Amino acid sequence: MRRFQKKGFPILLASTLMFTSGVLPSYAQDVATTKPAPAPVAVQDSKAMASAKISKDQALEIAKQTIPIPDGFTQRNIEFQSNWWGNQTAAWIVYWDKQTPPNYGHIHIVIDANDGHVLQVEMYNGENTKSTYPPKVDITKAKDIAMEYIQKNFPDKAKEIVYDDRYEQAAKPPLNGHVEYPITYKRQVNGIPFENNEIRINVNGDGKVVNIGYRWDDAIQFPSFDKLITKEQALKVYQEKVNLAVKQLSLWGPGVARTMKLGYMPDNTSYYYEPIYIRATDGSQVTLWGDEVKTGDVGRVVLSDKKLGELNHGKVTQEKAMEILKAHFELPKDENMIRASFREQWGETQTSVWEFNWEIRNEGMMNSWAMAAVDAKTGRILNYSNERHVIMEKEGVQQDQKTKITKEQAEKKAIELMKALHPDIAHQLYLMKMPRMPHEEVYNGRFQSFTFMREVNGISLEHGGIHVNVDMMTGEVGNYWFNADNLLISENKKKVMSPGEALEAYVARLDMPLVYVLPNEKPSLVPGAVKRNLEAMLVYQPRVKEFGEPVYLDAETGKWTHRETGQLVVESGSVTDIRGHRAEKELQLLLRYNVFDVENKQIKPDEEISRGEMIKMLVLLENNGYKVWYDEARSSTFKDVQKSSPYFAYIENAVERNWIDRNQENFKPDEKINREEMATMIIRALGFEHLAKIDNLFINDLQDADSIKAVGAAILISKLGIMETQEGKFIPQGTVTRADAAVAFSRYLSKRNELRY
Structure with a gap:
């Protein structure tokens, strides 16, 4: 069936996908404490159940030994399928769940009814617990925890897996305490990853295993070959076969006005198959079903060599x-x-x-x-x-x-x-x-x-x-x-980069791993006639290196551009003037969320910022890097911040959030901001504006308190550790650099999580 998907959205990482159990129509007797009447069993399932080498009780014992069942989970029922959708084999599915508000969870484990192998495990252990920010464990520690879990519970598989780093490469640093790392390992055969089998262990920011996804099929056959084309040869095939075309596309995202842009991308209008596989034995293109795509199979034919007339229907009643x-x-x-x-x-x-x-x-x-x-x-x-x-x-x-x-x-x-x-x-x-x-x-x-x-x-x-x-x-x-x-589509000619330049830019972002994949089964209208694929294909799989964001190659600028924000994509490691800076870590965090405008690979961290820029930075950070937008109906709150201002939407958003006093005629967005103003805004963003105004609530040990108008905000923000004092002085009129703002905002995120979540 032809694909219809969200426009331009990149291929989702396999490491973030959750396995699902699909439609499960037939049931064996429940094994809950309170046993409801068993559902009817289909005739074919009844026959298969009778001939199964693994009994229900044996399947239950195998499932119990597969992973430790967390506290609070109750074993509910066991289901039998004569043709389990995942492997088209007879299987037992054992279920547990946790229904103790506010904590919920589920577990299901699939056991091959013929040989007792564990085919699939899916666990979600939802707990309504408060996480800490910054997280107690980073992704490096999370990988160690995940591997320890695998070695303990899947010891026979631990030596047959290889780490899939796609999530790690694409993930952004977290902004709050709800942190979860999907650590994924692909099955490895003959030193080559197999895309269809994996073990995924989700570790939260506190270092606890909260989700598990396991899929393994020992029946798959993996051919090996003496002679394969090289990665370079596969890349050449891709360059020859891929048809990069200029497409008119829409920028899309929350609150973004519809804007049409021109971007180079593979021409999937004329092509069914994505991703495109390149067979490692001979360099042929093959489909998801394993069929070879021949040159004569694709092409296009123009309908007419001239305009045939005009649409002239008159008034259309x-x-x-x-x-x-x-x-x-x-x-x-x-x-x-x-x-x-x-x-x-x-x-x-x-x-x-x-x-x-x-x-x-x-x-x-x-x-x-x-x-x-x-x-x-x-x-x-x-x-x-x-x-x-x-x-x-x-x-x-x-x-x-x-x-x-x-x-x-x-x-x-x-x-x-x-x-x-x-x-x-x-x-x-x-x-x-x-x-x-x-x-x-x-x-x-x-x-x-x-x-x-x-x-x-x-x-x-x-x-x-x-x-x-x-x-x-x-x-x-x-x-x-x-x-x-x-x-x-505009009839006017547009100046765009050449196809050769586009292909060069595209290939520069391309990875070409050698992987095993399992061809999709071909459908059939005859019940039970779908043939199970048991032999994996050895292919080169072209993948555009993920930015972690939806991006496209702008055909007019030649730059990779963020699909939702319209900003140029800048890899944090390419910014040259923050390396070794005292606030490098904090600057990197904000950079990943599109908070800074990058020019010539620089953000000038020690440059003082204006009132408007500080507002923009904080709003973008609160909005996960996404722009905000208002249509023409939005009127200006301040006389000196009209719709043409680059800060208009951000200032209006801050007004809505009550971060800015709207009872002033002008905002003066281009003036340099001082420390007192930043402190006031952060305290308002935390929701402590009224608390800060209560007289004598806080111990006032600021030596320059007499020179501070918003003394409560200054005391509170220094006590929270978001902004530092200098020798006991707050220095309210001191200016703020981008690095200063980055440090303060990073600390604000930590306190926001601690105080809100």
Whole structure:
């Protein structure tokens, strides 16, 4: 099935994924203290259970010995499956849970019913306990704790694993006490990691094991070969095969106004398979199912060499919209229409549309529905779907059935439909040639899907494919979907970096590890007919080195850019003027959260900061490095901080948080801030503003107290250890450098955790 995912989001690290138990339909007798009546057992499961070499009691004993069951957990039930989804083998699943508010947890352990091997362990031990910040253990110590746990509880596996450092490379330093390190080890065979088997031990900031994920399959076979292509050869194959294309994409993230940018990325509009594997034996590209991708399987064909006309439908009323639909699709009967509505703002393009919905009922039960949307300004059909529920079962083409049209005829029908619907952009539309997917083979060719892409001056839309689905049995178009963002691609030529430069920048961020992977099983409509893959593939797996953030290669600047903030991605180790600085650790922390603007690999740590910059720093730190944004409806609180100010959103956010007194006419954001102002703001951020104003509550031992207006804030912040005094003096009018702010904010985070959480 074609992928639809959050736009531009990078591949998630395998080390952070939690194993799940999937759908578990059949049950053996419960083994809880209070035994409910056992659920019915399917016939095939009953037979498999009777012939299983490992009994229920034996499975329970094996599970109990696998890991230490923490206090508070109760063993609830045991389930038997004749075809456990993870390995397609007979298995016992043993469950424990903890339901003592406010602490909850669950454990399930899967035992192979034929040989007693532990196939999977999943434990979540949730405890509502307060963690310390900074954490008592760092990731280095967490790795030691995780390995000790593995050596104790999985001693036979401890020598067969290799540490997966992807989480460590991508993770940011924590900002509060809720710290958890997912320490992941991949199974290693013949000195090569196996991506599908792993042991993950989650260690919290207090050094306690709180989660476990174990997946291991001893039945997998691992071929070894005398001759393999080199990593350099695999990289060359990738460079030759990858099609980097300029895509128009949206910056996205919390509170960010929709902004279109141009970025280089692999052209997945025309490609099903991601990640792309390179077979280590011969350098061939292979799919997730282990099939070789041949050169002739991919490509594209332009629909027309010229514009075919204009969209000229005149005023698009409801009746006109229906007329346009009937000209191109076989619609359900009028009496089946249940709704016709006008929507002022539709989709991300916020265009206005006419929407239509139909239902077809049989004896009072709905067995079919359809929907369509037509642009109310241009008359362009944006989508159409007619789902007959019987057909949705996709039973395929039986031997005694014949398709009404051929694949070639279906392709021609899809092309002619696109020309008719989009004459104004037909010369910019391409039919994307793709190899058949496994599900298409399963459905025996009944449904043919076609993807089209619009390209203007070498620029196409990210995830902007136009899709047409043709039913080969009826010859009808069952589904059509047009991403209206295609119409936002600019007709003006843009100056972008060359494909060669883009490829060089992309490859520089690329890793190419040699790994074993297990091909995905190919689907089947016949129960029990899915063949289990038991032989791993040896491949080179191209991976863009993770920044720990969603990023893209800006085609206009040539810089890696943060997808959510729009800021240039700066690796903390590349900043040159903080190495060896007295506040290097604190500066590094803030740098990882995009708090500083980096110019020429410098942040100038000893430069004094302004009032506006300090506000921006603290707001970004509180917001985990994400920008804040307000739309045009937001009015300015201060006369001298208008919407054009780079500090506008941050100052307004600080006003909302009550960090700033709004009862002043001007804020003077460009003035240098002093120590008293920073102390006042941090105390307000902690929520101690009123406490600091209570007379004689704190011992006043500041020698320069008479020169301090907010003396309570100065005393409190010095007593908390967030800001230091100098020979008993607070020096309220002293200026603040970036390094000073970094140290104070780092200490503020520690006290915030201690006092809030």
